[in-house]
Amino acid sequence: MISDINTVKMTDSVSEDNNNLCYKKELLFKYLVIGDYGVGKTSIIRRYAEDTFSSKYKITIGADFAIKTITWDNYTTINLQLWDIAGHERFGALTSVYYRYALAAALVFDLTRPETLNSIPKWLKDLRNRSSLPNGQNLPVILLANKGDVNLDNIPKHLDEFCKENNILTWFITSAKENINLDIAMNTLIDYTLHHKYYKTPNEETQPLILNETEKPKNGRKRFCFF
Amino acid sequence: MDTLPTEFDLIVVGTGLIESAVSAAASRIGKRVLHIDSKDYYGGLWASFNLENIETVFSKPQSNIHNAGSEDVQLDANQKKLVIGNDLFEIIDIEQAWHVLEKDKDYDSSLLKTKDVAEAALEVSEECNAESVDAVTKEVPVAVEANAESLVDEIQAIAVQEAIEKNNDVDIQEGAVAVIEAKENAEKETDPVLEVKEEFNATNDIHVEAEEAQIVEEEHLNNVTSLEVSAAAVFKPWSQESIMKQSRKFNLDLTPKVQFSRGEFVKLLVSSNIARYAEYIAIGRILTYLDGKLIPVPCSRSNIFSSPHVNVIEKRVLMKLLSTLMDSTDKDFSEYDGKTFKEYLQDRKLSPELIHYIVYSIALSDDETSCSDGVKNVKRFLASLGIIGQTPFIYSMYGSGEIPQAFCRLSAVFGGTYALNQPLSHFIYDEEHNFKGLISGQQKITASNLVTGFEYAPNEMVEKKEMSYISRGIFITDKSVLEADKQKTSLILMPSKDGKTLCHIIEAGHWSGVCPKDLYIVHMSARRTASAKEDLKYYVDTLFSNDPNDTKPNVLWSFYFAIPDTNDKDYTQHNSKNSFFCPGPDSDLDYDNSIQKASKIFDEIYPDSEFLPRAPDPDEIIFCDDSDEAAEEVKEAGAGDLPQEIEKTEEKQDSAEISLN
Ligand SMILES: Cc1cc2nc3c(=O)[nH]c(=O)nc-3n(C[C@H](O)[C@H](O)[C@H](O)COP(=O)(O)OP(=O)(O)OC[C@H]3O[C@@H](n4cnc5c(N)ncnc54)[C@H](O)[C@@H]3O)c2cc1C
Ligand SMILES: Nc1nc2c(ncn2[C@@H]2O[C@H](COP(=O)(O)OP(=O)(O)OP(=O)(O)O)[C@@H](O)[C@H]2O)c(=O)[nH]1
Ligand SMILES: [Mg+2]
Numbered sequence: 073m074i075s076d077i078n079t080v081k082m083t084d085s086v087s088e089d090n091n092n093l094c095y096k097k098e099l100l101f102k103y104l105v106i107g108d109y110g111v112g113k114t115s116i117i118r119r120y121a122e123d124t125f126s127s128k129y130k131i132t133i134g135a136d137f138a139i140k141t142i143t144w145d146n147y148t149t150i151n152l153q154l155w156d157i158a159g160h161e162r163f164g165a166l167t168s169v170y171y172r173y174a175l176a177a178a179l180v181f182d183l184t185r186p187e188t189l190n191s192i193p194k195w196l197k198d199l200r201n202r203s204s205l206p207n208g209q210n211l212p213v214i215l216l217a218n219k220g221d222v223n224l225d226n227i228p229k230h231l232d233e234f235c236k237e238n239n240i241l242t243w244f245i246t247s248a249k250e251n252i253n254l255d256i257a258m259n260t261l262i263d264y265t266l267h268h269k270y271y272k273t274p275n276e277e278t279q280p281l282i283l284n285e286t287e288k289p290k291n292g293r294k295r296f297c298f299f
Numbered sequence: 300m301d302t303l304p305t306e307f308d309l310i311v312v313g314t315g316l317i318e319s320a321v322s323a324a325a326s327r328i329g330k331r332v333l334h335i336d337s338k339d340y341y342g343g344l345w346a347s348f349n350l351e352n353i354e355t356v357f358s359k360p361q362s363n364i365h366n367a368g369s370e371d372v373q374l375d376a377n378q379k380k381l382v383i384g385n386d387l388f389e390i391i392d393i394e395q396a397w398h399v400l401e402k403d404k405d406y407d408s409s410l411l412k413t414k415d416v417a418e419a420a421l422e423v424s425e426e427c428n429a430e431s432v433d434a435v436t437k438e439v440p441v442a443v444e445a446n447a448e449s450l451v452d453e454i455q456a457i458a459v460q461e462a463i464e465k466n467n468d469v470d471i472q473e474g475a476v477a478v479i480e481a482k483e484n485a486e487k488e489t490d491p492v493l494e495v496k497e498e499f500n501a502t503n504d505i506h507v508e509a510e511e512a513q514i515v516e517e518e519h520l521n522n523v524t525s526l527e528v529s530a531a532a533v534f535k536p537w538s539q540e541s542i543m544k545q546s547r548k549f550n551l552d553l554t555p556k557v558q559f560s561r562g563e564f565v566k567l568l569v570s571s572n573i574a575r576y577a578e579y580i581a582i583g584r585i586l587t588y589l590d591g592k593l594i595p596v597p598c599s600r601s602n603i604f605s606s607p608h609v610n611v612i613e614k615r616v617l618m619k620l621l622s623t624l625m626d627s628t629d630k631d632f633s634e635y636d637g638k639t640f641k642e643y644l645q646d647r648k649l650s651p652e653l654i655h656y657i658v659y660s661i662a663l664s665d666d667e668t669s670c671s672d673g674v675k676n677v678k679r680f681l682a683s684l685g686i687i688g689q690t691p692f693i694y695s696m697y698g699s700g701e702i703p704q705a706f707c708r709l710s711a712v713f714g715g716t717y718a719l720n721q722p723l724s725h726f727i728y729d730e731e732h733n734f735k736g737l738i739s740g741q742q743k744i745t746a747s748n749l750v751t752g753f754e755y756a757p758n759e760m761v762e763k764k765e766m767s768y769i770s771r772g773i774f775i776t777d778k779s780v781l782e783a784d785k786q787k788t789s790l791i792l793m794p795s796k797d798g799k800t801l802c803h804i805i806e807a808g809h810w811s812g813v814c815p816k817d818l819y820i821v822h823m824s825a826r827r828t829a830s831a832k833e834d835l836k837y838y839v840d841t842l843f844s845n846d847p848n849d850t851k852p853n854v855l856w857s858f859y860f861a862i863p864d865t866n867d868k869d870y871t872q873h874n875s876k877n878s879f880f881c882p883g884p885d886s887d888l889d890y891d892n893s894i895q896k897a898s899k900i901f902d903e904i905y906p907d908s909e910f911l912p913r914a915p916d917p918d919e920i921i922f923c924d925d926s927d928e929a930a931e932e933v934k935e936a937g938a939g940d941l942p943q944e945i946e947k948t949e950e951k952q953d954s955a956e957i958s959l960n
Contacts, residue, residue: 133713134915158711165719167341167704167711168697169576204547 101265102137102153102173103258104211106166106195107180108188112218115248116180117154120258125249142262150262171203176261180216183245189217189228196238212264214257215243221250303718305744307333309904310737312383312723313752315343316890317881319706320897320911321750321904323573326713328908333744334710335737337383339720341707343752344862344883345554347700347813350546353773353858357393369724369738378735380725381757387766387870388754388883392831392861398845399855403538537777537818537855545815550698551773552813553862554884555805555822557582557692557790559683564890565693568705571911576705580811582692583787586780587660588841589652593781593791596660598680599689613653620647620657624677632670640673641666659794659801663888666798692888694788694805697812702890709914726757732875748904750879753865760880762872768827768861769886770834776819776852779806780842786810790888793838800826802838803888819852826886831859866892879903 105113118124121140137155144150155174157166179195181188192215203211215235217227224245228234231243241264244257308330311322319341322334340346340356348356374380558565558579568574585596597606603614635643640662644654658664661680662673683691695701711717718739726749727735736745780791788811791804802825809816821842823835844851866885879900885892898910 136708136712136917139917158708158715165339165341167708168701169704169708172697 096147096149098149098151099266100151100153101175101262102155103261104155104157104170104174104177104199105180106157106177106199107216108182108191111180111182111185111188112248113156113180116178116216116218116246116254117156119248119251120254121152121154123251125251144262144266148266152258152262165198166202168202171199174203174211175205175265176212176214178214178216178257178261179240180218183217183219183224183227184222186226186228189234192234193238196240210239212261212268213238213240214260215240216246216257217243218246218248220245220252221247302742303333303739303744304716305742307331307716307744307746309333309748309750310335310744310746311750312336312737312755313343313881314338314341314703314707314719315752315881315883316345316703316706317893317897317900318343318750318752319703319710320894321879321881321901322715323571323706323710323713324897324901324911325905326710326715327571327911327914328905329714330905332710332715333718333746334707334715335718335721335723335739337721337723337755341719342553342700342703343754345700345703347550347552347698350543350549350551350775350856353549353551354395357390357860369741371741372725372738372743374727374743375729375735377730378727379730380727380738381759382725383723383737383755383757385754385756385758385761387758387761387763388756388863388865389766390860390862391768392770392827392859394832394857394859396857397539397855398853398857399537399539399542401538402540539856542775542815542818542855548809548815549775549820550700550813551820551858552699552822553771554699555824556699556702556887556889557694557805558889559679559691559891560686560693561683561691562679562889562891564894567894567911570913571709572914572916573705573709573911575916576708577701578696579693580696580788581688582690582694582790582805583688583785584783584789585660585690585692586789586791587655588791588793589655593842595781596656596792598656598661598691599684602689609653609656613650616649617653617656620644620649621661621677621681624674625681627674629671632674635670638670639666640664640668640670643670643673655794660792663792663801665794665801690790692790694807694811713914723755726878728875732873734875734878748877748879750881750900750904753863753870753880753883756871756880760871760873760875760878762870764868764870766870767864767867769864769884770823770825770827770831770861771859772821772823772831772835772839773858774821774823774839774843774854775814775856776821776843776854777817778852779808779819780821780852791842793841795825796837802835803886804838804842818855821852824886826864827861831861835859866896877904 105117107113115125117138118126121138135156136158137153140152140154142150142152155170157170177199179192179199181192196213199213200210205211215231217231227245235241235243242260244253244260246253246257248254309322309325309332311318311325311332311334314334314336319334322332326332336343340348340352369380565574568577585598586593587596588594594608595602595606597603597609597617600618603609603617606614609617632643641654641658641664644657649657657677658666658668658673662668662676663680664673664676668676680691687693707715707717722740723737724740725738727737727743727745729735734746734749736743737749738744779787780789786808788808789806791806793802793804794800795802802823804824805822807813807820809818814820823838825834825838828834839854839857842851843854845853847853863883864886866882866887869882871880881900882893882896887893901908901910
């Protein structure tokens with residue numbers, strides 16, 4: 073479904089040149105980046121995934137997400153799908169396509185516009201209502217106070233309490249422009265996902281049908297080919 | 300919350316299927332689209348709800364009209380405001396009821412005791428039922444390699460069979476089986492369990508596990524069925540409380556639909572690449588009600604041959620008839636002009652049982668359907684057979700409400716602006732009936748064209764005629780209408796007592812993502828004649844029981860309503876050239892008709908553009924470092940143009956595919 077989720081092999085595979093049971097895991101995590109207009113969601117994703125920054129991003133027409141591949145350790149590679157809210161999907165609810173199969177979320181507000189923090193509970197409410205982990209629990213969430221390079225004078229007080237009240241793991245001051253704290257923030261979520269094993273490998277038996285134009289047996293997985 | 304931009308190429312009001320498809324198509328070709336809805340959920344009458352929400356959704360005032368602030372909006376001299384929404388459109392016959400006690404503790408304790416014992420027994424049996432068993436018994440992953448020849452195979456098989464028939468000394472049934480076995484292509488119709496095993500073989504490290512699973516499964520089935528029956532016999536395990544606790548696992552469709560796996564709609568989903576936003580499961584069987592029993596309709600070649608419900612001669616007759624119909628042209632039926640399809644079949648001297656199967660299930664017709672429509676339907680049915688599983692149909696995982704959202708997501712990803720839960724009050728028109736804009740809250744938003752769901756049409760633009768309705772029932776039940784050894788999503792096509800109408804019934808379980816484990820959702824849709832509840836009473840009484848000792852399912856919760864069927868007739872009356880009203884849900888089984896309407900509206904607005912060309916996959920999009928100039932270029936590019944990066948990658952993709960072929 074959601075693009076090429078199934079093409080990334082999630083099952084453990086024995087590496088071929090080595091008959092010892094040396095498992096290499098390639099995992100796929102879908103994370104959401106949510107927040108008000110202009111807080112820097114796209115900037116954060118581009119900086120994190122491609123290490124670029126521009127002062128003016130238009131929405132990337134046609135793209136659902138960006139992928140960052142992380143070599144976590146000798147055994148684990150993680151393909152991180154970062155889902156931006158489509159540039160203009162911002163006045164109200166997001167579609168179920170956006171939430172489905174997500175494993176974590178980063179909520180972003182803009183330190184230069186403190187009022188963007190006020191929207192966080194609303195985004196969080198929609199997120200909690202519309203998504204859950206495979207075991208039924210809430211998605212882990214972190215809070216990013218972005219544009220930390222501009223000014224650090226009016227960091228809202230009580231962010232610790234705010235996180236606690238709203239069941240947010242923790243918060244970070246970030247800057248997409250100066251590449252501050254993005255890796256640490258994302259690693260918090262990745263650690264969480266890995267540690268709690270909340271991800272499930274989409275197993276072949278429970279896979280719903282995926283309609284596809286041509287049969288591309290990627291990584292040995294057959295797709296349903298229709299025409 | 301920020302205010303909306305105020306100038307668009309197209310405003311789409313309502314997020315129903317047709318509206319969403321037009322919205323996606325317009326965004327896809329680079330139009331600036333505002334897609335707006337007064338509700339706080341996607342899908343309008345095509346939405347799905349969890350259990351908690353469906354109860355509240357109709358209890359809120361249905362009106363889409365908000366007036367606050369609109370007086371402050373300044374209009375031009377020659378402009379007038381029309382109030383959004385009309386009196387014609389109404390959801391009626393709403394009736395919701397629980398048929399279980401409120402709390403677990405309300406059950407009398409002697410019953411609860413039996414329940415504990417039974418539950419413990421079930422738990423034990425579940426333990427021996429290793430997780431993999433569950434997977435193996437699932438009907439979902441039918442490993443189909445569909446090819447365009449499947450129908451040809453079907454016909455070929457008939458030809459082979461006819462040859463056998465001429466040779467007469469061969470036992471026909473044996474011959475038929477041989478045909479199936481001989482034909483490699485027929486493997487698409489083999490038992491799903493076996494196919495799962497084949498998949499396992501391919502990834503051969505877990506192969507052994509599958510074998511084991513199969514054995515466990517058999518044991519499990521032997522153990523559990525008897526246990527479950529006896530357990531169900533002594534207690535009512537569900538309470539309102541225990542069901543409500545799982546409210547969010549429900550996805551209850553207002554407008555449940557199945558799709559022909561090779562129908563127009565599925566073709567469009569695939570060709571436009573919107574299929575990436577949707578997941579499907581196969582409809583595993585079609586059931587009909589004949590001689591007081593529910594029976595699986597033999598529809599694919601293999602289940603015609605293996606069905607115990609048709610005898611050897613009937614098998615032959617049925618196959619032959621289907622191949623005749625398949626190859627027929629309109630003029631073959633000229634003598635049946637004005638006659639019904641049933642009459643045509645009766646003249647072929649078919650047995651009443653066969654006629655029943657063909658008319659109600661394969662031709663999706665009733666006693667009054669014309670011969671030509673019946674034939675058309677049979678062709679359509681056969682064209683989608685052999686692609687997935689045993690029936691031509693697929694059902695949207697997590698409910699039909701996913702489908703409009705898939706279009707909305709595409710629209711948003713291509714730049715569409717989405718605004719739900721908006722205080723819509725008026726449309727603005729000039730004296731020449733041209734749509735100028737709309738008023739939402741205190742904002743005036745303008746656009747060159749308006750596409751809107753019929754429910755938002757102003758009274759001035761609606762023709763007052765009598766509305767037809769679809770009677771709907773949604774039921775939560777405790778078991779399947781016909782227990783099977785595998786999880787099967789079922790389509791039940793049940794003619795009314797007099798044969799004059801056909802009730803469409805879909806039964807789905809937790810594997811379809813529409814309800815929690817151990818519960819079933821049954822959707823009924825029929826033409827409304829009296830009221831939703833009365834219209835469906837016959838089907839409810841036939842399929843369900845309220846005696847816990849009965850083998851029929853008990854209804855735990857029921858919800859009746861009737862929605863306008865605005866697809867049959869055009870209820871709008873206006874001469875505005877830039878306003879387009881989308882009909883709501885229709886009484887068809889599928890979306891083919893609706894998607895055609897969407898495509899037609901799109902063609903009228905943008906006659907020179909393709910309706911939903913293929914959207915690139917994420918890996919085909921190169922993130923260009925959009926410098927300010929590049930961004931401007933995109934903006935200034937002709938309205939129909941797409942940003943360069945996409946066009947380029949699409950070209951690349953095409954050529955890659957060509958070289959593969
Ligand atoms: C990045 C990613 C992509 C995935 N893509 C696919 C895919 O394309 N097709 C597919 O079939 N499965 C996908 N999965 C999910 C995984 O395969 C699911 O665990 C499985 O499909 C659900 O099977 P189940 O019967 O156990 O569902 P259950 O565990 O019973 O789940 C039912 C409910 O939980 C939700 N749910 C299930 N899995 C997840 C999850 N991982 N995250 C959030 N909510 C979930 C569903 O929306 C549903 O409402 C993906 C998972 C991840 C992490
Ligand atoms: N100084 C500074 N500017 C930033 C930072 N992150 C983003 N910006 C700027 O903030 C503006 C908005 O950033 P985007 O990334 O487009 O924000 P967005 O959240 O994706 O916005 P929408 O897609 O419109 O909702 C741009 O001008 C960015 O250059 C940052 O960390 N520091
Ligand atoms: Mg952005």
